[in-house]
Amino acid sequence: MNVRYYPGCSLHSTAKEYDLSARAVLSAFGLPILEVRDWNCCGATSAHSTNADLALALAARNLAQAEQGGADTVVTPCAACYSRLKKAAHAMVHSSVSRERAEDALGYSFGEIPRVLNLLEFVLAEIGTIAIEKRVARPLNLKLACYYGCLMLRPQEVTGVTDPENPTMLEEIVEALGARPVRWSYKTECCGANLSITSSDVVVKMVAPLLATAIDAGADALVTACPLCQANLEMRRHADQHIPVFYFTELIGLSMDLPGTRRWLSKHLVSPGPLLARAGLVVRR
Secondary structure, three states, X not given: OOEEEOOOOHHHOOOHHHHHHHHHXXXXXXXXXXXXXXOOOOOHHHHHXXXXXXXXXXXXXXXXXXXXXXXXXXXXXXXXXXXXXXXXXXXXXXXXXXXXXXXXXXXXXXXXXXXXXXXXXXXXXXXXXXXXXXXXXXXXXXXXXXXXXXXXXXXXXXXXXXXXXXXXXXXXXXXXXXXXXOOOOOOOXXXXXXXXXXXXXXXXXXXXXXXXXXXXXXXXXEEEOOHHHXXXXXXXXXXXXXXXXXXXXXXXXXXXXXXXXXXXHOOOOOOOHHHHHHOOXXXXX
16 A cells, blocks of 8 residues: 555644644554645535535545555545545546546546545554554543544445444544543534534534533543544533543554644643543643
8 A cells, every 4th residue: 555645724724733643643653654745625615515626626636646646545634635535536436527527627647546545544454453552551541422523424335434323433442542432422413514614603503412412421521533523622612511622643642652742732722631630641742
């Protein structure tokens, strides 16, 4: 497998801690990944809601850049980027019309369309929970609500997720880190995504019951693999819903006591410091 890493816009801005922790974890397991050269925005919701051809071309260009760099696989941490790249790849593989439209727009002819993976499935496939558990220096001993959101799971015919209504990928990692996943009913519900900017009142109404359910289930914190979800859950919560939301890569790094952990966690809108102190997980580095 020849892999290129596609960070996307969020991981170069509001979700920088996700990017930093992802790179640190991959490097710690001997998996440094080259970034897609001269990558561009995946198009996100703005493109596909207004111009289907533009949305396809923006995502396809990133796949073309990766293929030109010798890659057969693109890994992305962002669920929204994953959704856009995965849908573009699926469209070009299954529709000659879509492939021709993309190639005409780019002035480029694909050989093999690169495979698209999200970071969570890549970590499970290439590192695995056994290897992660062996590297745990500090078992987390936290109760965590695993939150997937929707973009990483659906539509099933595109993502190929075995059970989009009850996935267990995050739970497997949480257990390997010495934490306990709680049972709750909102782990695949939408957080509101980019409506947080245009209709924040709507997102507040979506986030409130989600966090309330996690808290009622006994969760100390939530863990996710999506920067939109992480931002919405911490930014659009009710004032009394003071519960941290971690990226799964941050928790792997914390359990391994990797350098940089203090920097990642300092960027959160809801400080995880008090929770970690109560759990005896003082951030040392």
